[in-house]
Amino acid sequence: MLVNKRTPLSPADYQPELVAVSTSADRDGEAVRPEVDAALTELSAAMRADIGEGTHVFSSYRSYARQTELYNSYVAQYGQAEADTTSARPGHSEHQTGLSVDLMGTSGQCRLDTCFGDTAAGRWVAEHGWEHGFIVRYPDGLEGVTGYEYEPWHLRFVGVEVSTAMHQQGARTYEEFLGAGSAPDYR
Ligand SMILES: [Zn+2]
Numbered sequence: 001m002l003v004n005k006r007t008p009l010s011p012a013d014y015q016p017e018l019v020a021v022s023t024s025a026d027r028d029g030e031a032v033r034p035e036v037d038a039a040l041t042e043l044s045a046a047m048r049a050d051i052g053e054g055t056h057v058f059s060s061y062r063s064y065a066r067q068t069e070l071y072n073s074y075v076a077q078y079g080q081a082e083a084d085t086t087s088a089r090p091g092h093s094e095h096q097t098g099l100s101v102d103l104m105g106t107s108g109q110c111r112l113d114t115c116f117g118d119t120a121a122g123r124w125v126a127e128h129g130w131e132h133g134f135i136v137r138y139p140d141g142l143e144g145v146t147g148y149e150y151e152p153w154h155l156r157f158v159g160v161e162v163s164t165a166m167h168q169q170g171a172r173t174y175e176e177f178l179g180a181g182s183a184p185d186y187r
Contacts, residue, residue: 003094004183005147012091013064016098021057030060033098036157043132051120059102062095085149099157117152130163145173145182
């Protein structure tokens with residue numbers, strides 16, 4: 001399931017099957033598809049075994065209505081051009097698929113900040129996320145392909161088969177792997 005600035009959700013108000021995120025600091029607040037929660041639990045345990053801290057999800061599924069509120073608040077604050085570099089327009093957010101999460105290490109360093117990529121937790125998810133079916137969806141310097149600035153905290157579940165193939169091929173983005181073409185903007 002590809003979702004980006006040139007490939008909206010269909011239907012726009014698409015809603016996945018959801019369960020509460022087990023590895024969230026706020027269990028009532030976060031939800032993902034069941035297979036994503038299972039993979040996140042494994043990822044967090046493997047990370048804890050390696051570096052002594054697990055992961056906390058702080059953002060996950062967002063409904064079309066919630067994305068509308070969020071995007072509109074960014075536009076009001078920063079203007080549309082700036083908002084479009086960081087927040088998806090309603091119906092274009094990967095968070096609406098139930099397959100994407102924003103996370104941090106349980107130590108809480110660099111929440112929602114690009115410095116997360118330089119923390120032990122950020123380096124671990126970038127290096128090992130694929131072993132559990134996840135990719136860092138918006139890598140550094142590839143805004144022209146993905147349409148978004150570097151977000152080391154935003155992981156997308158693609159399943160172990162796809163993440164392994166991407167790792168083996170050295171594909172840096174989902175767009176590149178699918179041969180889907182770049183999605184730098186809304187056209
Ligand atoms: Zn995100």
